[in-house]
Amino acid sequence: MCGIFGWVLGPAKHQDRDTLIKLTDLMLHRGPDGSGYRLYETAERYQIGFGHRRLSIIDIGGGAQPMATEDGRFSLVFNGEIYNYLELRKQLVSLGHHFRTDSDTEVLIEAYRAWQLDSVRRLRGMFAFALWDDAEQRLVLARDAFGKKPLFLAEAQGAVLFGSEIEPLVQFPGFSRALDSDALGHYLLNRYVPGPSTFFQSVKKLQPGHCAVWQNGMLKSTRYYTPPFATTVPDVKEFNDAIRLFEGAFDEAVRIRMRSDAPYGAYLSGGIDSSAVVATMVKHSTEPVRTFSVGFREAGYSELDHARVIAGQFGTIHNDLIVEPGAFMDHWSTAILRRGAPVSEASDIPIFMLSEMASRSVKMVLTGEGADELMGGYPKYRAERWIGLYQWLIPHLLHERLIRPLVRSLPYGMRRAKIVALAAGERDLANRMRVWFGGLSVGESEAMLGRLLSATPPDLFPYSSQIGSSLRRMLFFDQTSWLPDNLLERGDRMMMAGSIEGRMPFMDTVLAGVVARFPDDFLTGGKGGKRVLRAAMDKILPSEIIRRKKIGFRVPIEEWFRGPYREFLRDMLVSETSCVAQMVSGDRLRQLVTEHLDARQNHERLLWSFVNLEIFLRAFKVAS
Template sequence: MCGICGVYGYHADEPVDQHLLTAMQQAILHRGPDDAGAYTEGPLGLGFRRLSIIDVVGGKQPMTNEDESVVLIFNGEIYNYRELQAQLRQRGHTLQTNSDTEVIVHLYEDEGVQCVHSLRGMFGFALWDKRRQRLLLARDRLGIKPLYYTIKNGTLIFGSEIKALLQHPAVQPAMDHSALNLYLGLRFIPAPATLFRDIYALPPGHILICERGTVRIVNYWHLSFETDPSEQRTIQDYTDELEALLQECVAMHLVSDVPFGAFLSGGVDSSTIVAMMSQFLNEPVKTFSVGFTEPWANHSELAYAEIVAQQYQTDHRNIYISPNDIHNLAAEVIWHLDQPIADEATIANYMVSKLASQHVKMVLTGEGATSCLRGMGATIGKSAVHGCGGSRRRCGPL
């Protein structure tokens, strides 16, 4: 996890305020404690905080091409970067680092804004094209990495977290009541809306292009459910393909120059990932689980996590959450989230993340598996029948 932020006064000639850029970087210091970097050019300022994962020494940012006409700040990981490195070398590029960041720089030189189609991974980045006077913001297909922006008086302000934008004096926090309605109805706020008026989340699979005094947003990817009706496949065919894709995905996620581990709940999703990690690694997988004290002990799944940990001989650690933890950590967790999300596991995830951070720099998790494999069908159906009106009624006076 890294953090990016920036300001571009596309209708202004005044140089960017260095103190403002520093304040925006400080607001997201927790996202990248390892290093910091900045780039300024007239009304443009790019700020960066780094958590080093790949090419710890060479992957410093902002990163540029040879003549510094392309400047990049990047949060995320590109999992097919080695394949892309080989392609770039075949095209005649000389790579100065082994980082996935540099791959984006040279891909943009060759392919322009279409470079996002070549990237397989999670990302939120800002790229400055000096020759074209173009600022490009891009977010990965599923929106795994966050990226927010606002426009004030011809100035584009952006960052990995809303709190970075709020450092700008032109950005005054005010509630967007339509977004509040979305939250009370859906239990989350879908992009591009946020709870803050005039602050937007760049939607997943979209790029924002600021050039020639205009800002436009382009959808570069959408999920397709098209199938070939003439294709005859069995359940076993789909099962085999899913297993192969999972193994490929896990293997790609294990490319790292720093220690890593996995969250282990004992459920099918995280247990499958830990099982596959153990196949690829020559050392025990570092696993981390969260359990509950009374009065919630009956809801704990630690027993299942322990079974998986023993089966695969993992280096396992547990942490326990109590009612007092909910009370003591609520404000801290809310500060990190920037806006509400109705996920009962948020504080538990926060605690197990703090535990993991004492031993590794990144973890693999089973997040998203339930949604991808339609495990939420019963919950979705229940919500569709009964709705979430209770929350709206209780908050009616707001």
């Protein structure tokens, strides 16, 4: 697990080694254990720069990067882990390949030597890498199937910058920090910026499941992976068969993610997802598993008691962290700097804080991220299955003229009911996906910005309408947009900000292929969704964990905005120094703040989005 940075520069734009070191070391938090830097020159006098910061987990003594082969043909910088590297190594040895180290990095190089670009299809892991092939004079960039590891790109006039985070790119000499105005609109609609866009005109994300090849001054990207919910026809008929198939695939997904030469543990919320991970880890561990939980003093926001139940049952070495408003504030701006964007979810920051604490005793943790988006856990999945019927019974005009205004007038305590009602009336799939996340509508966003929006998503792939059912369309969207551009982005950036690697067994490609074979009722059927997961854990976890209502990891931002953050909120959004107030309708912004502070409405999500946007604009000195 590491941070990578590098470039391809034309003859007139070469940089010195000091620049490479300085920019790579902006990601010291991603790799405090070691560093490496190397400059190459191509036959056409392009300069290749590779920088690397290392968090040592596999082959601690032998996995230093950049790594070059003995014959000098291949050089690699790599961020991530290849969980099936032992199986791949055995296969490559049988093909005649030789290894000098025990690292998964060298396995990645030799896999490319053997299978070229097709090698990425064989990798079961999380990764972003840059590989220079001197014989072919080409640079290969790749990102893992679900986008657990980031790779940002900036391309201009044959030159390419790439990195694990945005900050090294925008600090590059002469780099333009111009704001992408379309990205601002998408942020209001989604509460995050969908890939491949970022807030900077000059920076793009390499999309999940993509490879990009630079050769002869040209960069071309291709998709190598599509989540199986788009292509797999459900063929598992018996529920007990589904449980058996899930148990086998999940057990293996957890087991191979426990491969480590450094101490490791797990993040434990007390929900079924992380509890299932911990229960499976205990089965494969010869020592007590270390677990880490985070919570709050405010009633209704903490799951620490549930986490302690699981820790007690499985005999883990357990650690709690209570987040106070002051400590949260102290970490807020750093979280935005590490993310390179406004923080979409308030829960990012407690995870950052928990990672700092966990890094004192472990270097890697397993987490439950992705379970809801794979197994069908959110209430919206169950609601989505009935929206077609609602729209057949209720004409669009009736919804817009009667039901929508009525829903908008509901008191702030009915936020979830309002979202369901508004989503039910939205006939456009892309807009309905946005409504579920609590962003602004297209009309509201245009009124806020005072201009028409380009509401077409920057990538239409997540909005495929050719998938078999409404549930599978929504799961596919979440797996290709919501996860990589929000939750998995949080998992990478916030854990690495605390120098911790996060591994996510539910985000396993083999497991995803198994679950895609289940019919819809095996996923969302029954109380609480995730029917197969609950059944598989029924004899392992306490009934109070299996059957308790889903809470989600919530931060008491609603209360904090009305309490300790009251003046901070005003300063960020309605003061003369506010950047956001100059970009959007000041009157509407003041109305949102006033209604929330007076407890007439709960605008915590929108206000959170605007405050984070303000901090981001100030931290990165973005040119509007």
